[in-house]
Amino acid sequence: MLTNRSKSFWLLLTPAFIALLIVLFIPLMTGTYYSLTDWNGNTVGEFIGFDNYIRAFQDQGFIDSLVFTAKFSVVSVVLINVIALILATLVTQKLGRWTTVFRTVFFMPNLIGGIILGFIWQFIFNKAFESIGDLTSIQFFKGWLDTPETGFWGLVILFVWQMSGYMMLIYISFLNNIPEEILEAANMDGASPMQTFIRIKLPMLMPAFTVTLFLTLSNAFKIYDQNLALTQGGPYNSTQMAAMNIYNEAFSMRNMGFAQSKAIIFLIIIVVISIIQISITRKKEISA
Amino acid sequence: MMRTSRQLAVNKNPLAKDSKHTDSALTKRKRNDKNSGMIILGIVMSLFWFYPFFLIIINSFKTKAEIFQNTLTLPSGINAENYTTAFEKLDFVKSAANSLLVTVGSLVLIVFVSSMAAYALSRNTSKISSMIYFIIAIGLLIPFQGIMIPLISLFGKVSMLNQPGLMIMYLGLATSMSTFLYYGALRGIPKSLDEAAVIDGANTFYIYWKIILPLLKPTTVTVIVLNSLWFWNDYLLPSLSVNKAGMYTIPLKMFYFFGEFNKQWHLALAALVMVIIPIIILFIALQKYVVKGISDGAIK
Numbered sequence: 360m361l362t363n364r365s366k367s368f369w370l371l372l373t374p375a376f377i378a379l380l381i382v383l384f385i386p387l388m389t390g391t392y393y394s395l396t397d398w399n400g401n402t403v404g405e406f407i408g409f410d411n412y413i414r415a416f417q418d419q420g421f422i423d424s425l426v427f428t429a430k431f432s433v434v435s436v437v438l439i440n441v442i443a444l445i446l447a448t449l450v451t452q453k454l455g456r457w458t459t460v461f462r463t464v465f466f467m468p469n470l471i472g473g474i475i476l477g478f479i480w481q482f483i484f485n486k487a488f489e490s491i492g493d494l495t496s497i498q499f500f501k502g503w504l505d506t507p508e509t510g511f512w513g514l515v516i517l518f519v520w521q522m523s524g525y526m527m528l529i530y531i532s533f534l535n536n537i538p539e540e541i542l543e544a545a546n547m548d549g550a551s552p553m554q555t556f557i558r559i560k561l562p563m564l565m566p567a568f569t570v571t572l573f574l575t576l577s578n579a580f581k582i583y584d585q586n587l588a589l590t591q592g593g594p595y596n597s598t599q600m601a602a603m604n605i606y607n608e609a610f611s612m613r614n615m616g617f618a619q620s621k622a623i624i625f626l627i628i629i630v631v632i633s634i635i636q637i638s639i640t641r642k643k644e645i646s647a
Numbered sequence: 648m649m650r651t652s653r654q655l656a657v658n659k660n661p662l663a664k665d666s667k668h669t670d671s672a673l674t675k676r677k678r679n680d681k682n683s684g685m686i687i688l689g690i691v692m693s694l695f696w697f698y699p700f701f702l703i704i705i706n707s708f709k710t711k712a713e714i715f716q717n718t719l720t721l722p723s724g725i726n727a728e729n730y731t732t733a734f735e736k737l738d739f740v741k742s743a744a745n746s747l748l749v750t751v752g753s754l755v756l757i758v759f760v761s762s763m764a765a766y767a768l769s770r771n772t773s774k775i776s777s778m779i780y781f782i783i784a785i786g787l788l789i790p791f792q793g794i795m796i797p798l799i800s801l802f803g804k805v806s807m808l809n810q811p812g813l814m815i816m817y818l819g820l821a822t823s824m825s826t827f828l829y830y831g832a833l834r835g836i837p838k839s840l841d842e843a844a845v846i847d848g849a850n851t852f853y854i855y856w857k858i859i860l861p862l863l864k865p866t867t868v869t870v871i872v873l874n875s876l877w878f879w880n881d882y883l884l885p886s887l888s889v890n891k892a893g894m895y896t897i898p899l900k901m902f903y904f905f906g907e908f909n910k911q912w913h914l915a916l917a918a919l920v921m922v923i924i925p926i927i928i929l930f931i932a933l934q935k936y937v938v939k940g941i942s943d944g945a946i947k
Binding site: 361362363365367368369371372374375376378379381382383385386387389390393400446449450452453454457459460461462463464465466467468469470471472473474475478479480482483486487489490491493494520525528529531532533536567570571577580581583584587588601602605606609610615618619622623625626629630633634 | 692699761763768773786792819826850851852879912916931934
């Protein structure tokens with residue numbers, strides 16, 4: 360049997376243990392040390408204490424990127440989940456063969472990677488929008504990726520288009536798990552579809568929110584590929600997200616130690632947000 | 648005896664069928680009225696959702712001048728030249744083969760490594776076991792950017808970049824999630840099953856291989872679906888760890904292609920369509936598994 364004493368128990372665990380050690384835990388430890396040095400990638404860095412952290416909090420570019428990332432995450436998490444719920448509600452109606460068609464179309468953007476999605480939307484915002492602007496002579500459609508505000512919305516639109524279908528699938532599986540009798544009983548009692556949705560479906564979807572919010576939040580916070588392919592952080596770094604700020608500090612400026620201190624700050628923010636989010640939604644799950 | 652019971656069954660069936668029939672016919676009619684509206688709404692939304700793809704596809708057949716003039720009209724003819732050029736410049740076959748190798752190699756590692764770990768942990772209820780489980784779960788929270796710099800530095804120092812390095816890095820990054828999923832599934836597989844095999848004299852690895860792994864197939868589907876979408880599409884990690892041009896994966900090659908043919912949209916769009924279409928066809932063919940994989944992954 361697989362007790363602590365048995366060789367098989369440890370043998371089965373060894374590969375996973377080694378993989379986690381060299382890919383996660385050793386880098387986490389060396390990274391924490393690097394963040395306290397002025398290491399530039401080549402020579403061994405000198406220990407400088409918390410200087411990097413102090414510098415990071417004074418680095419306006421980094422702070423701006425964190426604020427931009429937070430704003431982006433909040434807006435896209437809300438939009439993605441609202442749209443995904445609407446799509447899931449639509450697809451779970453009795454639609455016959457259309458169910459599969461709709462589900463496929465809504466999920467499709469999720470099959471495609473961030474880099475390619477970024478280029479697709481670069482074309483839409485730069486070229487197609489320009490054509491619409493020419494056609495209608497409405498100024499609104501011109502130069503979408505040239506200003507911070509429209510650049511922000513460009514990224515949000517891309518990300519909502521990408522993620523909604525994925526979250527829709529998760530909501531669908533939870534909606535399909537709601538016992539038919541409950542819905543029928545509500546129907547018999549004369550509940551309107553809206554009442555059924557708010558009073559019955561929504562509370563029963565609480566466990567789904569734990570998953571979908573975790574996935575959308577962490578994916579929004581960590582976004583890099585889409586940012587790179589759509590705006591490259593421009594104009595003037597105004598749409599640069601935290602991940603890109605860290606990347607550029609490390610691999611363009613070669614300030615590895617400094618970049619790592621930003622990475623650790625970023626890591627702590629994500630861990631704290633994830634834990635808060637999970638504990639809140641878990642609590643709601645129990646009370647619902 | 649036999650006859651009466653069969654007769655009873657025969658007598659019972661039409662009745663049951665009848666009541667069900669009228670019932671469903673009634674609700675069906677009621678539902679149909681309501682649903683045609685829903686179907687139209689769905690069609691409108693699907694068209695809206697699909698429109699970006701549509702624009703990319705029609706413009707990929709245009710010449711540079713045509714795209715410059717107007718991007719919203721249909722192309723004057725089917726111009727396949729963009730595709731042949733993009734196919735060449737993208738080194739499509741090689742890039743796809745590289746992506747495939749990295750994706751499949753990493754998947755194979757992850758399926759075995761994480762199912763083995765989850766099996767060991769689920770069959771041992773000691774404190775040490777739950778502590779190890781907790782340590783593995785920590786990996787779920789760590790964002791890639793938090794370890795990106797030291798990770799690349801470490802793998803660079805021991806010359807473990809490019810394809811083998813990528814596979815091991817993906818293994819480490821995906822182990823937590825996959826072990827988590829397998830662990831959830833293993834709790835539903837009764838221990839008495841493998842205990843019986845032990846009594847029959849089977850050793851642990853035989854049980855894992857012959858009994859546990861086959862029973863875990865639905866979870867393996869989930870693990871493969873979730874991870875293959877990630878590995879196939881990832882740009883960030885390959886951009887840091889692939890340093891030989893001959894080993895570029897599709898997202899990498901696509902990025903350099905865009906830099907090289909800056910604003911030559913006719914070629915760029917053909918390249919985009921070329922990369923997207925196989926994935927969409929694959930998805931439609933395997934849709935059942937993908938949908939099930941994602942749904943199962945979320946519920947556990």
